[in-house]
Amino acid sequence: MEDxxxxxxxxxxxxxxxxxxLARRGHSVLALDRWTPPHANGSHSGRTRLARQSMHEGAGxxxxxxxxxxxxxxxxAEYGVQxxxxxxxLLVDKADGMLNGPSLESLVLGGWEHEVLTPGQAMARxxxxxxxxxxxxxWEPGGRVLLVDPALEVLHKDAARHGATFALGERALSWRVDGEGVTVTTDRRTLRAGRLLITAGVYGPDLIGLDxxxxxxxxxxxxxxxxxxLDGYPMLLWTDAExxxxSGAYGCPEPGGHYKFALHHEGVVGHxxxxxxxxxxxxxxxMTDVLARRLPGLTRAPTAATTCMYTNTPDHGWVFDRHPAGDQVVYATGDSGRSFRYAPAIGEGLADLVEGKDRPDLAFLRPDRFVGAGE
Ligand SMILES: Cc1cc2nc3c(=O)[nH]c(=O)nc-3n(C[C@H](O)[C@H](O)[C@H](O)COP(=O)(O)OP(=O)(O)OC[C@H]3O[C@@H](n4cnc5c(N)ncnc54)[C@H](O)[C@@H]3O)c2cc1C
Structure with a gap:
């Protein structure tokens, strides 16, 4: 047993x-992972993530x-890493579509630079x-491409530098509230802690065990x-008439003179x-059928492809809450395929919830929003 x-x-x-x-705030932290991130068994596979400032899921x-x-x-700046x-x-959609309508509102609300282009202006550029x-x-000039490996490396490095320990290749099998604390059983040992945070990505639903x-x-x-x-092209996001x-599709430049594309949603659902x-x-x-409509000049064969998984909610918003089994357990799930870029803000929010602090600005993420929603 470890305390x-x-x-x-x-x-x-x-x-x-x-x-x-949490480690920066002086807590003793042990982070378990079933595999060794970065890996291709969850939601962060691939080299890049789109990090546009805008979003279409709400002002919160x-x-x-x-x-x-x-x-x-x-x-x-701290780690000298890009x-x-x-x-x-560049987001292309009907004027009031999911990309342009709500995304434009979020850019205005965030005070972020943007420009609305006509079809002719966009195609000229x-x-x-x-x-x-x-x-x-x-057009959102502040949109960025996020590099997955250095991002994860810096987060792990920063946590370790402030005293957190990682147990990689160790799988949590179950947990239970135990008096004031929590007992976690892994495939190697039994751990005892004051608090538990569940951020298990696509395996979160199994571990959270809630409806x-x-x-x-x-x-x-x-x-x-x-x-x-596509040389020098920015990130592209668009909806498709089919x-x-x-749903939609998107692409972004990748290191080494590559460009990646993906469909957003439209995938098979399962465990x-x-x-x-x-x-x-x-x-x-x-993928190529969709590209043929949007980028008809791109006729050569792709060089690589990989799979990845989203954990979706009906409104594509996240679910963060304290677990009904006990306030000492906090869980975060429902990334809905859009949430790498927010990770530092998510980390701060979850750290506050774990410490028992009130975060009224995150109340909109509680799962009770789905009660009676009919989905
Ligand atoms: C194809 C694709 C494209 C995406 N594009 C974008 C994008 O452009 N922009 C963007 O911001 N986001 C994007 N996302 C979403 C983003 O990658 C995810 O929101 C983010 O990775 C979620 O992080 P996570 O920590 O919840 O999950 P993960 O990064 O998957 O981490 C969960 C971890 O939990 C571990 N785990 C699971 N079960 C256990 C267990 N029992 N015991 C111990 N460890 C366990 C796993 O090994 C895993 O490492 C995309 C996702 C996909 C799949």
Whole structure:
């Protein structure tokens, strides 16, 4: 038995950010991870993440987006590592679609630089792109590409530097509230801690064990050589007429002269252990069919592809709360495929909840918002 202030289950980007925050505040922290991040078994696979400032999931995320960019910049300065590349983001959608309407509102609310372009203006700036007459394009110069490996490395380094310990390759099997504290059973030992934070990504729903509407969805990331068509292009996000209003596609420049594309949602839903981790011809065809409509000049074959998984909620918002089994257990789930970039702000918020502090600004993330929502 080990006595600790806090055990964290899951040392991906959310858990390691919380570990760094809690360790900075003087707590003894042990962060367990079933694998060794970065890895391809959860939600952070691939080399990059889009880090646009805007979002379309509601005003509550605006201050979290601002804060996340501030803290990422602090980490970059402190560790002398580049995590964010400022490439800009172009969002193409119907004027009142999920990307342009709410995203524009969030840019105004956040005071972030932006420009609304007509189809002609967007295509003059980015000639490889097709923009229909009934669409508009929203240009966000502050949009950044986030580099996954250095981001995770800095979070782990920062947590360790402030005294946190990582147990990588150790899987939490179960936990229970035990008096004032918590007992966690892993595949190696039994741990005793004052508090528990569950940030287990796609395996979160199993460990949380609550009736929260969560679905794990398989996604594919496909990489091309950028070539002359996409050389110097920013991040691109768009909706597609073949999809429902809440799905779309996106791409971003990657290191080494590459450019990656992915569909957002439209994937198979299931338990993470059962979701297929192989990329098939049909997956690539689904991607290239969408690209043929938006970037018809990109006809060469991709160079690489990998799978990844989202944990979705019905409103694509996160779920953060204290567990009904005891206030000493906090859980965070429902990343909904959009939440790497917010990790430093998420880490701070979760650290506050673990310490028992009130965060009224995070109350909108409680799962009771789904009660009676009919989904
Ligand atoms: C295809 C794809 C594209 C994405 N694009 C973007 C994007 O452009 N921008 C953006 O901001 N976000 C994006 N995301 C989402 C972002 O990557 C996730 O929101 C983020 O990685 C979630 O972090 P996490 O810490 O919750 O999960 P993870 O990073 O998966 O970490 C969870 C960790 O928990 C561990 N774990 C699980 N079970 C156990 C257990 N029993 N015991 C111990 N450890 C356990 C896992 O090993 C894992 O390391 C994308 C996601 C995918 C899949």
């Amino acid at each position: 600790l202030d806090i055990v964290i289950i899951g040392a991906g980007v959310w858990g390691s950010s919380a570990a760094a925050q 995320y605006v201050p979290l987006s601002s804060r996340a960019f501030e803290v990422w910049a602090e980490y970059e 995590i964010l590349r400022r490439d800009g983001a 980015f000639p490889a792109l097709q923009v229909a007459d009934d669409e508009t394009a929203l 929260v509407p969560l679905q794990v969805e398989r996604q594919i990331l496909v990489t091309w050589e950028a070539g002359p068509e 999809f429902g209003p809440r 993470p252990d059962d979701l297929d981790r192989t990329v098939h011809e049909a997956d690539l065809k689904a």
